[in-house]
Amino acid sequence: MAYRTHTCGELRSENIGQEIILSGWAQKIRNLGGMTFIDIRDRYGISQLFFDEETNADLRSKASKIGREFVLQASGVVRERSNKNPNLDTGDIEIVVNEITVLNKSEVPPFTIEDETDGGEEIRMNYRYLDLRRNPVRDGIILRHKMAKSIRNYLDKSGFIEIETPVLIKSTPEGARDFIVPSRLNAGQFYALPQSPQVFKQLLMVAGYDKYFQVVKCFRDEDFRADRQPEFTQIDCEMAFVEQEDILQTFEGLAKHLFRDVKGVDFKDAFPRMTYKEAMESYGSDKPDLRFCMKINDISEVVKGKDFKIFDEAEYIGGICVEGKASHSRKKIDALTKFVQRPQIGSKGMVYVKCNEDGTFKSSVDKFYSQEDLKLWAETLGAKAGDLLLVLSGTKKQTLFALGELRLEMGNQLELRDKNKFAPLWVVDFPLLEWDEKTNRFHAMHHPFTAPKPEHLELLDTDPVSVNANAYDFVINGSEIGGGSIRIFDKDLQAKMFKTLGFTEEEANAQFGFLMDAFKYGAPPHGGCAFGFDRWVAIFNGSDSIRDVIAFPKNNAGRDVMIDSPAPVSNDQLKDLSLGIVKE
Amino acid sequence: MAYRTHTCGELRSENIGQEIILSGWAQKIRNLGGMTFIDIRDRYGISQLFFDEETNADLRSKASKIGREFVLQASGVVRERSNKNPNLDTGDIEIVVNEITVLNKSEVPPFTIEDETDGGEEIRMNYRYLDLRRNPVRDGIILRHKMAKSIRNYLDKSGFIEIETPVLIKSTPEGARDFIVPSRLNAGQFYALPQSPQVFKQLLMVAGYDKYFQVVKCFRDEDFRADRQPEFTQIDCEMAFVEQEDILQTFEGLAKHLFRDVKGVDFKDAFPRMTYKEAMESYGSDKPDLRFCMKINDISEVVKGKDFKIFDEAEYIGGICVEGKASHSRKKIDALTKFVQRPQIGSKGMVYVKCNEDGTFKSSVDKFYSQEDLKLWAETLGAKAGDLLLVLSGTKKQTLFALGELRLEMGNQLELRDKNKFAPLWVVDFPLLEWDEKTNRFHAMHHPFTAPKPEHLELLDTDPVSVNANAYDFVINGSEIGGGSIRIFDKDLQAKMFKTLGFTEEEANAQFGFLMDAFKYGAPPHGGCAFGFDRWVAIFNGSDSIRDVIAFPKNNAGRDVMIDSPAPVSNDQLKDLSLGIVKE
Secondary structure (H helix, E strand, C coil): CCCCCCCCCCCCCHHHHCCCEEEEEEEEEEECEEEEEEEEECCCEEEEEEEEECCCCCHHHHHCCCCCCCCEEEEEEEEEEECCCCCCCCEEEEEEEEEEEECCCCCCCCCCCCCCCCCCCCHHHHHHHHHCCCCCHHHHHHHHHHHHHHHHHHHHHHHCCCCCCCCEECCCCCCCCCCCEEEECCCCCCCECCCCCCCHHHHHHHHCCCCCEEEEECCCCCCCCCCCCEEEEEEEEEEECCCCHHHHHHHHHHHHHHHHHHCCCCCCCCEEEEHHHHHHHCCCCCCCCCCCCCEEEEEHHHCCCCCHHHHCCCCCCCCECCCCCCCCCHHHHHHHHHHHHHCCCCCCCCCEEEEECCCCCCEECCCCCCCHHHHHHHHHHCCCCCCCCCCCCCCCCCCCCHHHHHHHHHHHCCCCCCCCCCCEEEHHHHHHHEEEEEEEEEEECCCEEEECCCHHHCCHCCCHHHHHECEEEEECEEEEEEEEEEEEECCHHHHHHHCCCCCHHHHHHHHHHHHHHHHCECCEEEEEEEEHHHHHHHHHHHCCCCHHHHCCCCCCCCCEEECCCECCCHHHHHHHEEEEEEEC | CCCCCCCCCCCCCHHCCEEEEEEEEEEEEEECCCEEEEEECCCCCEEEEECCCCCCCCHHHHHHHHCCEEEEEEEEEEEEECCCCCCCCCCCCCEEEEEEEEEEEEEECCCCCCCCCCCCHHHHHHHHHHHCHHHHHHHHHHHHHHHHHHHHHHHHHCEEECCCCCCCCCCCCCCCCCCECCCCCCCCCCEEECCHHHHCCCCCCCCCCCCCEEEEEHHHCCCCCCCCEEEEEEEEEEEECCHHHHHHHHHHHHHHHHHHHHCCCCCCCCCEEEHHHHHHHHHHCCCCCCCCCCEEECCHHHHHHCCHHHHCCHHHHEEEEEEECCCHHHHHHHHHHHHHHCCCCCCCCEEEEECCCCCCECCCCCCCCCHHHHHHHHHHHHCCCCEEEEECCCCCCHHHCCHHHHHCHHHHHCCCCCCCCCCCCECCCCEEEEEECCCCCCEECCCCCCCCCCCHHHHHHHHHHHHHEEEEEECCCCEEEEEEECCCCCCCHHHHHHCCCCCCCHCCCCCCCHHHHCCCCCCCCCCEEEEEEHHHHHHHHCCCCCCCCCCCCCCCCCECCCCCCEECCCHHHHHHHHHHCCCC
C-alpha cells in the first residue's frame, strides 16, 4: 500500500466521496464528546481527520491516544465539513477515517510547532529539524528554492553557463581571513576555502566563457559580527566583451525578473543610480535606504561664525529634517542624543531645532542663534512648520556616518521602513583605493582586480585617492545585495595595481602569478557582479536575519549547536595530517 | 561603441550586407598574396575576417601582424564567400573588415588551441585556461551546464525543493577520511567537509521537506586512486513517505528525462533490474556493463571429477564464451593469461577451449578432458562452433571478480563498449553488511543508516551476513552513477544497527546523537538516492576521465597544478589557529 494518495494540502470539495490516504504529522488533537479531530500536517498543508465513538469505538480510542507530532498514515473518505474553515485551503472538507497507523511516535516537542512558537532562538537552533517544521521557516526555505530556480532560469535564458569552480583552492593573505584545509598527502601544506571564485571566474573569461555564473558557497573566517555566517551563498557572475553599462543592464534585468517572478512586483522604470559621493553625503552610507527621503544636508555655511565654538571648530555640520515631529518630547530627544553618543556611533552631542507650528523655533542652541538664524537652518534643511531638525557636527566622515545612522533610526521610529516596500538602486563611481591608517598603505576598496576609470588612469601616480573605479553596488532597502566591477585585463596595469597596493613583485607573483600568466595569453575585457544570495532571500522574505533563510545556520560564534561543531578530532587524524595543537 | 553586435558563431547568409562588429580570439591567420584571412573565435563559433592589400593596405598590413590568440575587435560588412566552407556554421559568409582593434596581445601559446592539440596532459593542466578554449573541452563544460539545468528542471517540476546543507560540518570516523578545517574561534576544534549531506538530508525528512534535492560539492580525503577527485559533485536526493519502488520510479524518470533532453535517446521500456547476487554471478561486478552480453557461467558441476587437480580443488570454476574467436592466436591467448595474472586481478592461470568450426575442440587441458567433456563445457557456456571459451578457477569471490575483468577486457578488444550506446540498469537487493577481515567487524555495505529488508529483520541477530538491504545502485555502461537506500527511521533499530557495526553506545551518541535525538520526534519513513554528477556527465560526454568535465580539476595527487595548491601558509596563520606542523 502506498503511504499516501494525496498530500495534506490538496483535498478540496471536488474530492468529496473519494477514498484517500494521507501521511503526515499530528499538528493538533481535539477530543470533543464522542469525537476526535486530528489536524494532520505535511509541508503542503493541513487536513482534518475525523473519528467518532459511534461508528468505530476502537478506532476513536486509538486516535484519542495520539500525541502531537506523531507520524500518521490515515485512510478514509473525504466528506463535506459541517463547520467550514475559510482560513484553511482544505477547510471545506474533512476525512472520515477508517484506518489509522502510527508510523512513528514522538516525544513531546521542546517547543510548540506553531507560527508563533514559545521556543527561544537557542532551543530552536538546537532542534532546528523541529523549527524547520514551522510554517514561517518552511516558507523561507521554499522561497529560497524558488529564487535560486528563477535566477538560474533567467541567466540560462540570457546565455549564461553555470560552471563549478573549485572549493579547495589556495590561501591568499589579501582580504578577509581564509579557512584553511590541511592536506594529508602534502604534509605541511594547506588548501584554502574560497572567499569568492573571483580569480577563477576571471580565468574563465580568459578561457572564453563570456557569460559565466554560479550559485556558490563562499567562506570567510571573520570575528563575531552580527548576522554574518562563516559560509554563505553567492550568485557569482562574470561577462567578457562588456562595459559597465552592459553589466548594469544585464543584472538590472535579472533583479527586475526576480521581483516580478517571485514577489509579483513590477519595476517599469530603470533603477535609480547614485554616485558613491552622493550616497555618502546625502545618506551617510554607501547603501542608502531609499524607502524614505529624509536626506542629510550640509549646513556648515549657515551655522558658522556665530560664536558657537563647537560648530565653528567642526570640519562639518549637517542635519536631517524629521517631518512633523516638532512635537517630540524632551525625553524622546534625549534618547536620540544618547543614541548618537553610543560608542559604535561616536558623536559628542546633538543639536535640535523644533520648527513650531506658529512659525517660531525652539532649539538647544538658542543662546547662540537668533530666530532669523534658525529660520535659515530650516530653509537649508527644507523644513516646514511642525518639523524637527536634528544636527550633528565633527569630522566629515564620522558626522555623515552618525547622521546616516540617526536617519535610519528615525526611519524605524516613524515606521518608514516597510518590509513590503522595495527600493532598489545602483551606487556607482566608487573610489578605487582607500588609505588604511593601521597598515599605512592603500587597500583596494573593491578588490585588487578592479579597473580604474580610464579617464582617471593618469591620477594613479599623482593622486591615487581621487581615482574612481568602474565599480558598482546593488542596494535594496539599505542592504548591499550585490556589487562588482570592470576588471583590469592588462598585465602591466595589474602589476602596477599590485605595486600601488604595496605588494612586492615576489608577493604578487607568489599569490597571483597564475592570473598574471593568464593575462599574457589574450585576456579579453571583462567585468562582473556577485550577489549575496542569503541576504537577497532574507529581504524578499521580510526577515531581519539571514539565519531565517538558511536551513542549518551557525550561530554568531560560528557554531552549529545542533550537531555540536566544530569539535575536537582524534590524535590519529591530527597525526595523519602532520599537525599538532599548540596551547598558548 | 559596443564590443560586438554579434557572436562569432551566428552570422549567416541572411546577414549579408550588414555592418557588424565581432570580438574574439585569432584562431588562424593566413596571408595569401595580397590578402589576409583571420579566423576569429569565441565560444559560439568561428567567423572569417577578410583583408586585402588593394582596398586598404594599412589595414591589411596591420592584420598580417596579428598573432595566434590575440584578442580582436573587428568591424566590417558581411559578404557572401566565393569559397564556401560547408563544415562551418558561418561558412557561407565572411566579413570584409574596415576596422580592426587589438584588444589584447598574446604570447605564442604553449600548445595549439585545436581539437587535436599537441599539448600533453600536464602542460594543458598547467594552462587550463588555454585548454578550456579548445572545442572538445568547451563542449564538455557546456554539456555539464545543460545536464545540471535539465536535472533541476525535472526535479523542480516533480515537486522537489533544492535545499543547501552546510559545508562546514563535523568529522565522523565512519567511512572514508574527512578533510578537516581548523576553527580559529574555537582553538583545538575542527569542522569537517561533508563526504555527503547524508545526515542533513535525513534531518530534512524529519523536518517534513518530503522531496529534497541538492547539486552539491562533496569531499573525500582518499589516497591516490585513478580518476577520483578530492572534491566532486553529487546530485543528492531524498524523499519521505516512500518505499523503494517509489524511489526507483522517480529517479528512473529523471534518468529517462535526462537521456531524452540532453542526448536525444528515448528509453521506452523500464530499465532492467538485477539483484546484486545475479550481477556478481553473471558479470563478476556489482556494476555490470550491459552493452554486451558475454555472461559468466558457473561450470564447476561439469568440470569436476576428471582428475584435473586445480579444478577439483577449486571452490569455483567459471567461464565466459567469446563469440567467433576460436581463431585467436596462441599469442593473443597468452596475453589474456598474463592479463588475469596481473596482481590487481590475481588469477593463477587461465584455461581456454577453442570450439573449432569443424565441431572439434582444442583446449589447454586436453590431457584431462575428452572431446565429449569439452562439448559439455561448450553447451554449459552456450557456445557454438567458432567460439572461444575462457575459464578461470579459484575462490568464488576472486574468480568472479577476475572473470568480470576478463569479460570487460574482451569487450574492449572486440569493441563492444561503444561510447554512443547506453545500457542503464538498477542493481537491487544489496547485502546490508560485509565482514571486514582487517578490523574484524562488520561494515555497512551502503552506510549505517540503510534499512534491512523488513522480512530479513530477524536474521540480524542470527545470520547478519545474509540480511539484504533495501539498497540499490544505478549503473550505466559499467559505471556506478548513483545509489541509495531506504533508511532506518526507528531509533531503536538505528541503535541496534550501530551496535552491530561495533559502535559503543557512547561512540554512537557522540557522532550521531543529534540524528538519534531527531528520530525521537516523529521521523517519517524515508529513503533516497545520490548520483555522481561528474561521472554522469563524463559518460554522456564520452569521456574516459571525469577530469575532462571539471573546469579546474586536480591531478591524481590532489594538486591543482595551475594555482599550485595545496601550499604552505604563513606562521601567523597557523598561530591564529593554534596549530603547529609536526615533522616526522
